[in-house]
Amino acid sequence: MRRWNGWGDDSVHYPVTPETMAFLEKKLGPGKPPKDISLSEAVAGVPVSRLPEHPLISTDALERLRHSAGQSLADWINLRGGTVPAFPDGVAFPATEREVRAVLRYAQDTEARVIPYGGGTSVVGHLSAGSDNDRRPALTVDMGRINSLLELDEANHLATFEAGVRGPALEKALRVMGFTLGHYPQSHEYSTLGGWVATRSAGQFSLGYGRIERLFAGGMVETPVDSLPLPVLPASAAGPDLREIVLGSEGRLGIITRAAVRVKPLPEVESFHAAFFPGLEQGVAAVRDLARSSLPLAMLRLSLPEETDNILTQAGNSPALKLLKGWLNIQGVKEGRCMLLYGAVGGRKQVRRALSGAREIIGQRRGVSVGAGPGRKWQKQRFLVPYLRNTLWEAGYAVDTLETAVTWSRVPATVQAVESALRNGLRDIDEKVYVFTHLSHVYTHGSSIYTTYLFRVADHPAETMRRWKQLKTRASETIVSYGGTISHQHGVGVDHRAYLEAEKDDLGMEMLRSICRTMDPAGMMNPGKLL
């Protein structure tokens, strides 16, 4: 069963070692387990629905509670503290495109706002029902039943799925036919193809397979005024690319019901390796060089010094690890070191070539290769990390992440500024914030910056929320002032809405609004999100 107030399946736990707990206590002070409300208390807090009955729509309180939030830290604080500001008045479960259109008509008739819901994994507030002050009822449309593989076109390496398909089901359907999409966001276990498109998702292997922008080849959007088909073409110079308007539309134009994606034959081999650099400077230079090489690598992740330290601490104190640390010390890779994970997938020969080319570049930047051990560990745990949030919350520590992307020359200063804004962000109340960063998506001209921060949960949800807002605001303002995008991979939602104009400009915002008005004249689609 899926957790109603946290990440993932409630039978899965991610325990932390005593060393990690001691480490966190040293960083932040002792945590105090928060007094979360119970499920029955939460259900009791769901008000009466304002929507009339419909065979496709549930007004059940538990269902509405389960669809009232995503996975942002603000969502967690509200769910666990009993302070969710508004609940959807109903949850629709359409099973066909025709039923999606019927649901949209129902929403028009009842003047309801429509919140498209894929896997419920948004971390920026895409799914919140706004505030109870809104005169209009809110209808969440859960796409979970529209999830079939419609066509695998082997000749053209294309697959068409209904948009509600989740990551594992999508990969499973492709795998039996010998194909893969290769799109693995951290949320893969629950997130959906439609959600990836609507939020411009990036995955752990996007270096090799490309972001969802590259994989999404066409499909269908059901908008309030009509259906919008997006034909599949290899490339086109016939005017602006409408796919690129649907990508990142965050439910504002309509509901993505179907998507064709570019697939690849299953790789023969997947191979992940690790290396350590003496410091941030060499590590950043190495991933920049790797991004500019023509090597067919599938993933890179450079943990900056604090994150590297954290990973080595979490790994415990096995003899193998002691040996590794000793070896690194001998090589002059000590305090301030950075760990790089890198991997290739594909044909045996291609993978060998990619990895040996990568090792050459890593060596040129004074990196020390340490083999496949840490890579294998990462591969095993890569979708488990979100479960750690549950464990830490229960120990009294809140975890959040944020991200941006900047050109290479701005990377070091931006990392430092964002980390420092967070680290000192609760000085006013003498609370510490523990911050670390990695670079996981690299381009010829720049890199993403992905920062994790932890702070102590307060006695009252309102105070925890105040702390989070203060940190989030300071970090976001810093990102904007350093010329970074407000989101490289999480989207805009409600959390980043105030910062979008810095990127799109006045006129760009007006352009986007005019598109929304065309598809959705009544402003019923996910209002309050994105724009």
Add this chain to the structure above:
Amino acid sequence: MRRWNGWGDDSVHYPVTPETMAFLEKKLGPGKPPKDISLSEAVAGVPVSRLPEHPLISTDALERLRHSAGQSLADWINLRGGTVPAFPDGVAFPATEREVRAVLRYAQDTEARVIPYGGGTSVVGHLSAGSDNDRRPALTVDMGRINSLLELDEANHLATFEAGVRGPALEKALRVMGFTLGHYPQSHEYSTLGGWVATRSAGQFSLGYGRIERLFAGGMVETPVDSLPLPVLPASAAGPDLREIVLGSEGRLGIITRAAVRVKPLPEVESFHAAFFPGLEQGVAAVRDLARSSLPLAMLRLSLPEETDNILTQAGNSPALKLLKGWLNIQGVKEGRCMLLYGAVGGRKQVRRALSGAREIIGQRRGVSVGAGPGRKWQKQRFLVPYLRNTLWEAGYAVDTLETAVTWSRVPATVQAVESALRNGLRDIDEKVYVFTHLSHVYTHGSSIYTTYLFRVADHPAETMRRWKQLKTRASETIVSYGGTISHQHGVGVDHRAYLEAEKDDLGMEMLRSICRTMDPAGMMNPGKLL
């Protein structure tokens, strides 16, 4: 001096061999040199300007004649026959963004339509001034003076140019700093960076460097309502990508004045090779396999049988060529053969690896490698081919090209249908049409199809135009009925406007119109083009 009624510099001629002429006569019947009007006759046909004076604007008749058309066959027929339907009332030569804004204000004050003009190389009617029935005067804005390199950001592999810079000047400015953009459309000698962005241009090396969509990193558009800055970000998940709306906007939203592009260090080596396949089937399978490999190739061009035959005929009858043909015959590569040119650019090791990997795939598809000779020849002549149009026109033969892209499985049938629509397109008047095709842009899921067709120029320009329109209409309808894009690399302009809705759908067209209305409420920007 640039030709006023044909392609390129008037001191450059592309002679054809007697063999080629005999070949064409056999295919189409003898050509009759058309009675083109003279430059002074053409200038005399330019009416009085309807625009008031302005220091940045010329109303000189010759200047207006020179800006009245692009390089489409319809443009040629009109220029050479004296049937240009309308001339711009003035040509503006702004030298700065401020002057572009001044010109736009002038156009607003005088209710003029604005036609942005880059290198004048459009082949789909982007530059025509419409018809003289239009109540509003037409003002063409020549961007040729806005052409400087503004910044080369070596650390981030980014260069920012003013948008009027032409291909050779852009590459020269980069080369002295050790960089290249690697964007080489056939029009490279004259076409501009702004024009590439406005029309979603593809280049001969787009397999390696990417289409202009990938290279264009940000910039500035001056619209009638305001300036629209597009910031440079490595990637962003913050809503729809506005760059992708400017790409392909064909002057409808405003004038692109500045563009940042992703550049690469100059390659150590450029190496082009050739191979022959027994037939179309093996050739298409080989380029499909190459497109799906991870080999860092920079270009591919598969000439289908008729084009291969044409190339071998044009190459004359040297002993080396006789030897080549003999060798191919021995290998069983005879009638119906296809020639592949392929190349790699980059580091020595990388190029060697790419080429040897390619040869392996070529061998698997029964291709016979014939070394670097034809590749070197192509490299030398690759920007000269458009000059051939002048020579052939003067011999009485009209040349036009058209293109589309479809998924792989549709390639053979689409080629056959388009070629047959053209080949039989003038049956009603017993005229022959000579048609041949190549595939030059390949993707994992499909390929472009680029078709050249020749027919005899008639005694009267109106009849030549009628022939062209009949052929163009039949080919375009065929493309649409086979699910192809109406343009893979030429754009929409006026020539493809009727076919755009098949690709964008009703609602997509409405979406694009709403964007135009936002940026250009008075509908002054390039009306009649694109939408």
